[in-house]
Amino acid sequence: MIIASIVALLVGLGAGWFIRGLRIPQQIVNTELEDNFKLQLKQLEEKLTEKQEVINELKSTQASNKATIDGLSARKNELDIEIALVKEQLRGAQEELKNVKQQNAQLVAEEKNRIDKYQNDVATLATIKKGIEEDRNKEVEKENNEQIEYIKNQKDTWAKHQANVKNTIKNIASKLTIEYVAEVPFRGEPDNTLKICDEFVIFDAKSPGTDDVTNFPDYLKAQAESAKKYAKKDNVKPDIFFVIPTNTLGGLEKFVFNLGDYNVFIIAVDSLEQIILSLKKIEEYEFAEQLSPEDRDSICRILGQFAHMTKRRVQIDSYFMKESIELMYKADNKLPKEILDKAIEYERSEKLNPPSDKRAKVLSIKDLEKDSIKLKKETSSRGIAVNEDNISSGIENINLYQSDVAQEKPKIEK
Structure with missing residues (x-):
């Protein structure tokens, strides 16, 4: 251009x-x-x-x-x-962001659900925990109440045993016209004291503190040794009697403690009348030397029979007590829980009413024989065989003393 x-x-x-x-x-x-x-x-x-x-x-x-x-x-x-x-990457990033937002929304929803579930679980767990704690507190309270009731019952049992022994001895003393000494003229407070032949005869009531009688023999031994405080007193008979509940005889092996200057005899409430009667028999003579050989032999024979009968009674009661305890263990372990709980409920509501001693009432031998005949008829009508001869021979064939068992020669089978 x-x-x-x-x-x-x-x-x-x-x-x-x-x-x-x-x-x-x-x-x-x-x-x-x-x-x-x-x-x-x-x-x-x-x-x-x-x-x-x-x-x-x-x-x-x-x-x-x-x-x-x-x-x-x-x-x-x-x-x-x-x-x-970059646009492609941006589209990818936007797509990824969209996916992340969706995932985030899903995770937020899941987290909310998880938190709600956690809070519900915590609330449920707290409710369960509270229920368990309440149940446990009730169980502990129940156990404590049962323990308190048990201790109270043990104290009541001990008090009842003491009262029963005292009432029994007083009734026997009244019936046999024996002096019951309420306050002894020497230091100490024995549970019961009778004055026979110008001697103070002491009867102390003893009972285990619990149902476990394992330590009861050691307790009796210690009490027997401490009874020296009575035996050394003037005009106190050197034979002291510990009166224990009949159901505790099975846990004992030793019934006499020879402690040098005095002896301690372990007896049951049931044998009080026979023993006091024997002591009363001696009082009928002004001096023991005045007893005729026949009377002395009769007294010794009766005392021996009483002792033998009491020991056999202890032996048989021990056997039945052992069998009863094993049966109770079987019931606890083998019975269905519902039946066992129902049985325990009935057991707690059940109450035995054995015949009780009444003041100034004499047990008639004829009445006892009538009751025995009536009982035999009832057992026979129910198909129960009661053969006194077989029972007597069977019991007598059982060794009573350990020395008899040691001396018995073992049989050799041919």
Whole structure:
């Protein structure tokens, strides 16, 4: 475009010179024209040079711009690729973000459900724990109450045993016209004291503190040794009697403590009347030397029979007590729990009413024989065989003393 402008300018200038040359003389025209032409040509050349420089500069700028444009185009392509990649990554990130949001919403819901379930479980557990604690507290309270009731019953049992022994001895003393000494003239407070043959005969009531009679023999031994405080007193009979409950006889092996200056005899409440009666029999004589050999032999025989009967009674009661305890253990271990609980409930409501001693009432032997005959008839009617001879011979065949067992020779089978 610039070159075309220059050419047009030159053509215009040439045309102007030609027209002016027609008007002036040829020589003047040629000189001036030549000078002008040279001048203009020079100017044009200078302008042309300038323009050429401008063109070259523009070409250079164009080339540079083209290179820049090419670079920018290449960069644009790269950026387009990067933008496409970034857009793809953005779409992936947006999709991932969407998935994460969904997962987060799901996790938040699950966490809420888990927290709600945890709180419900904690509340349920707290309720269960509270119920267990209440049940346990009730059990502990029940056990404590049962223990307190048991201790109270033990104390009541001991007090009842003491009262029973005292009442029994008083009744026997009243019946046999024996003096019952309420306050002894010596230091100490024995439970019961009778005055026979001008001697004070002491009967102390003893009972185990619990149902466990394992330590009862040791307790009796210690009490027998401490009874020396009575035996050394003047006019106190050196034979002291400890009266124990009949159901504790089975746990004992030793019934007599020979302690040098005095003896301690372990007897049951049931044998009180026979023993006091024997002591009373001696009182009928002013002096023991006045006893005839026959009377002395009769007294010794009766005492021996009483002792033998009492020991056999202890032996048999011990056997039945052992069998009864084993049967109770079997009931506890083998009966169904519901039946056992129901049986225990009935057991607690059950109460035995054995015949009780009444003041000034004498037990008639004839009445006892009538009761025995009546009982035999009832057992026979129920198909129970009661053969006293067989029972007696069977019991007598059982060794009573350990010395008899040791001396018995073992049988050798052929």
